[in-house]
Amino acid sequence: MNFTRRTLLAAASATAFVSAPIAASADGLPRNVRMVIGSTSTGGDTYQNSAIVAEALSEHLGINIKVDAVGASEAFKALNRDSRGSTIMVFHDQSYLGNLYGREGYDDPFANYVVGPTVAINPGNAYLVPANSPYQSIDDILTAAEKGERVRVAIQPGGVSEIGFSALKNAAQVRAPGSEENIVAVNTGSQSDKNQAMWDDLADVINGSIQANEQFTQLEDDDAKGMRFVWITARDxxxxxxxxxxxGNTTRDDMLAYASPETSVTLDGSADFTFDKEFFFLFNPEMDPAIIDQIDSALTEIYAAGEIQERQKASFFIPNFLPSAEANAHLTQKRDTYADVIAAIAGN
Structure with a gap:
């Protein structure tokens, strides 16, 4: 049975148990668990990644886990209402970036929730230019800003889409103070909106992803919808x-050419800025710590077995399991780095 069919069957089966009474398992987790996610899409990367993890945990622990794509605001509300362990959450860096950017509905997750284990990375966050753009590289873009050219960057403000834009402004400021004013945001919505901004000549650069935009990089240079990667934010x-x-037709070596250190967006004049979009658990702060320990232990065994990594890689996720304590320390350091970048360009 292929992954898609198996996941859909597992989700459908789990749905049948949603209204059943909550019964605690011998190990502490309820028999029926709702995994809320910070996305409303059932076709996006958050749902895909969560479905893989939910299915693996369900099979390993002998319980039923239903992935529920309710969106960030509703997911946090659901998590706040339930300290029994029958509701858990999976999201990504948006959970703290939304707070750093001051978006409504985003409390500090490190202060208001328990940050649990990481499970995977989507390495696809990227920036692209039109195929016929005079900018051949990120260095060309930063040099243009230094020369006084206005470079318009289409983003969805307030999170994962914006952090690379913030890093570009910060790099411009480090390289040539004042040039950051020439890196300007074109605030849009979804990926299709950002693409359209490029095609309508409203943006010189767009935030995109390998998964969503690779197809456009394979078009001919004279195709109006053609694009080129100039930066992939993931670590090499x-x-x-x-x-x-x-x-698609973009190999791993091709991708590495657009990432640090081959493509450099400086963080502070010595180190490069990088950003991995990481998925991790969030728990109600009053939930029994034994349940977190159970999830950590189960995931440790699941990742040791090795099957989940193959399923993640087949969907272009990079396995990245860290148990709760290590994940919390890692994500806190990451949050602090990005907070410094955002603060450095405040007011610009």
Whole structure:
């Protein structure tokens, strides 16, 4: 049975148990668990990744876990209402970036929830230019800003889409103070909106992803919808774990050419800025710590077995399991780095 069919069957089966009474398992987790996610899409990367993890946990623990795509605001509300362990959450860096950018509905997750284990990375966050753009590289873009050219960047403000834009402004400021004012945001919505901004000549650069935009990079240079990658924000050590074939006609080696250190967006004049979109658990702060320990232990065994990694890589996720304590320390350090970047360009 292929992954898609198996996941759909597992989700459908789990749905049948949603209204059943909550019964505690011998190990503490309820028999029926609702895994809320910070996305409303059942076709996006958050749902895909969560479905893989939910199915693996369900099979390993002998319980029923239903992935519920309710969106960030509703997911946090649901998590707040339930301290029994029958509701858990999976989201990604947006959970703290939304708070750093001051978006409504995003409390500090490190202060208001328990940050649990990481499970995977989507390495696809990227920036692209039109195929016929005069900018051949990120260095060209930063040099243009230094020369006084206005570079318009289409983003969805307030989170994962914006953090690379913030890093570009910060790099411009480090390289040539004042040039950051020439890196300007074109605030849009979904990926299709950002693409359209490029095609309508409203943006010189867009935030995109390998998964969503690779197809457009294969078009001819004179095609109005043609694009080129100029920057992939993931760490090179992350991309190096991707399948060698990459995605579409863009190989892993092609991708590495757009990532640090081959493509440099400086953080502070010495180190490069990088960003991995990481998925991790969030728990109600009053939930029994024994349940968190149970999830950590189960995931440790699942990742040791090795099957989940193959399923994640088949969907272009990079396995990245860290148990709760390590994950919390790692994500806190990551949050603090990005907070410094955002603060450095405040008011620009």
């Amino acid at each position: 050590t992350t991309l190096a774990q991707a399948p060698e074939a990459g995605m």
